[in-house]
Amino acid sequence: MGLNIRVIAPDRIVWNAKAEEVILPTSTGQLGILSGHAPLLTALDIGVMRVRITNTWTSIVLFGGFAEVENDEILILVNGAEEASVINLDKANKELIESSSLLNEAKTNKEKFEATQKLRKAKARVQAANTLTNQSIY
Amino acid sequence: MFSEVAFLLNSFYSGKALRGQEGTCFAFGCRRHRSCFTYRTLRHTTCVPRVLNVDMDGKLVTIRSRISSIKNTQKITEAMRLVAAAKVRRAQEAVLSTRPFSENLQKVLGGLILRLKKELVDLPLLKERTPHTLVLVVITGDRGLCGSYNSYIIKRTENRLAELKKEGINAELVCIGAKGYQFFKRRGYPIRKYLRVGQSPTAESATEISEYLLAEFLSGEVDRVELLYTRFVSLISSQPSIRTLLPLNPSGLESKGDEIFQLRTRGGKFQLERSQIPGSEPRDFPRDMIFEQDPLQILSAILPLYLNGQILRTLQESFASELASRMSAMSSASDNAKELAKTLTLELNRARQAAITQELAEIVGAASALQ
Numbered sequence: 001m002g003l004n005i006r007v008i009a010p011d012r013i014v015w016n017a018k019a020e021e022v023i024l025p026t027s028t029g030q031l032g033i034l035s036g037h038a039p040l041l042t043a044l045d046i047g048v049m050r051v052r053i054t055n056t057w058t059s060i061v062l063f064g065g066f067a068e069v070e071n072d073e074i075l076i077l078v079n080g081a082e083e084a085s086v087i088n089l090d091k092a093n094k095e096l097i098e099s100s101s102l103l104n105e106a107k108t109n110k111e112k113f114e115a116t117q118k119l120r121k122a123k124a125r126v127q128a129a130n131t132l133t134n135q136s137i138y
Numbered sequence: 139m140f141s142e143v144a145f146l147l148n149s150f151y152s153g154k155a156l157r158g159q160e161g162t163c164f165a166f167g168c169r170r171h172r173s174c175f176t177y178r179t180l181r182h183t184t185c186v187p188r189v190l191n192v193d194m195d196g197k198l199v200t201i202r203s204r205i206s207s208i209k210n211t212q213k214i215t216e217a218m219r220l221v222a223a224a225k226v227r228r229a230q231e232a233v234l235s236t237r238p239f240s241e242n243l244q245k246v247l248g249g250l251i252l253r254l255k256k257e258l259v260d261l262p263l264l265k266e267r268t269p270h271t272l273v274l275v276v277i278t279g280d281r282g283l284c285g286s287y288n289s290y291i292i293k294r295t296e297n298r299l300a301e302l303k304k305e306g307i308n309a310e311l312v313c314i315g316a317k318g319y320q321f322f323k324r325r326g327y328p329i330r331k332y333l334r335v336g337q338s339p340t341a342e343s344a345t346e347i348s349e350y351l352l353a354e355f356l357s358g359e360v361d362r363v364e365l366l367y368t369r370f371v372s373l374i375s376s377q378p379s380i381r382t383l384l385p386l387n388p389s390g391l392e393s394k395g396d397e398i399f400q401l402r403t404r405g406g407k408f409q410l411e412r413s414q415i416p417g418s419e420p421r422d423f424p425r426d427m428i429f430e431q432d433p434l435q436i437l438s439a440i441l442p443l444y445l446n447g448q449i450l451r452t453l454q455e456s457f458a459s460e461l462a463s464r465m466s467a468m469s470s471a472s473d474n475a476k477e478l479a480k481t482l483t484l485e486l487n488r489a490r491q492a493a494i495t496q497e498l499a500e501i502v503g504a505a506s507a508l509q
Contacts, residue, residue, distance in 0.1 A: 011232065031430065040430055041250075041430065064439065
């Protein structure tokens with residue numbers, strides 16, 4: 001028993017593996033899923049998805065999309081994804097600072113929208129990179 | 139290497155190489171068209187090279203050096219053809235790798251739309267607005283030497299701009315690819331943004347484009363987005379096409395067939411196979427399906443994904459068209475070079491013989507004058 005998780009980006013299959021537990025960054029908050037979950041469809045925000053395989057947690061940054069759960073099959077379609085192991089924490093921190101100052105300076109609606117998107121991505125990256133360095137989450 | 143080829147091509151298509159002739163002919167024998175390499179490769183492959191007027195008075199060295207330069211160029215164009223062919227193959231693999239995404243997306247999207255039939259109109263992404271400002275996204279290549287690929291799409295864009303002007307709609311351009319950007323910038327068209335895609339289209343670049351367009355559209359600065367790209371029909375034919383990107387058309391979202399092209403080699407020749415893939419059936423959600431958010435909200439999270447996938451697909455198709463176009467342009471360039479080298483070799487031999495004959499005649503003449 002376990003969950004079968006597939007994460008698919010437009011150009012590749014990011015992740016296709018079995019796991020015991022997954023926490024999804026839905027647009028209405030974190031959502032944990034164990035095997036035997038009822039069928040579910042949810043929109044995903046930009047954020048970190050956490051996957052537990054036996055006792056190790058892995059983080060993947062998702063850039064918005066949706067997830068479908070049915071019969072222990074989890075299908076996640078996203079705009080883009082990055083595994084935590086490929087993220088550079090220093091770079092991500094720098095991006096975070098840059099994008100938050102960008103948001104402060106934004107004047108038009110469009111600039112605000114773009115800056116917010118950027119900020120959220122940077123936040124998710126930092127979060128994922130942090131969970132990698134200190135394995136305990138929460 | 140690219141500039142080198144252009145240089146070589148220019149140097150031997152230029153007036154210098156074919157001096158002494160009126161209306162310098164760059165088609166190696168055709169007087170009808172002017173000095174356009176593109177024209178030559180496309181329209182004049184059947185032109186028979188005209189016998190060149192080479193001066194017979196000791197121009198052997200000139201002809202020899204021209205032959206060797208042409209042969210060098212031929213090697214380069216041939217290499218470029220092979221490179222383009224290899225890249226077409228890779229482009230086709232890239233298209234195949236987008237299949238799992240688009241298939242699954244279509245299933246879920248179809249299912250959601252079935253469920254939401256009536257409520258769809260309220261979504262901002264689907265809402266038709268009176269177009270005050272319209273954006274044309276133009277996908278061109280970054281480089282030349284690819285036949286008429288760039289010029290066709292540019293012409294199509296100019297036509298569309300003229301149409302819009304007539305209707306009194308303010309249109310601006312978003313250029314993807316350096317060629318289109320250079321063209322429109324030089325002519326003073328309003329350019330909203332220039333986006334680079336690089337060597338081959340990636341999901342990141344598609345995301346960048348779709349995020350930019352979404353921001354423009356959702357903030358109300360742009361009321362409509364149209365996309366000009368090149369549809370890949372076959373290796374020798376591609377079609378500049380136009381489609382409306384935003385607002386999304388709900389009827390167009392439903393399952394639609396897909397075409398996949400595959401490049402194969404048969405008997406040493408490249409061959410293209412196109413196959414039709416039926417559209418995925420809309421997903422039938424179980425009745426007890428939990429919608430974590432309002433289905434409409436979920437749909438508005440899915441639509442950007444759909445847009446992203448569409449943009450990636452058109453980028454890939456345009457890219458494949460560019461490569462195919464380059465492939466055929468380079469193959470006719472190689473053929474022409476071959477033909478020209480042949481003619482010049484003939485000419486060289488004739489000139490050599492003439493020189494020998496003349497020399498002999500002179501010697502005989504001199505000898506008889508001495509007697």
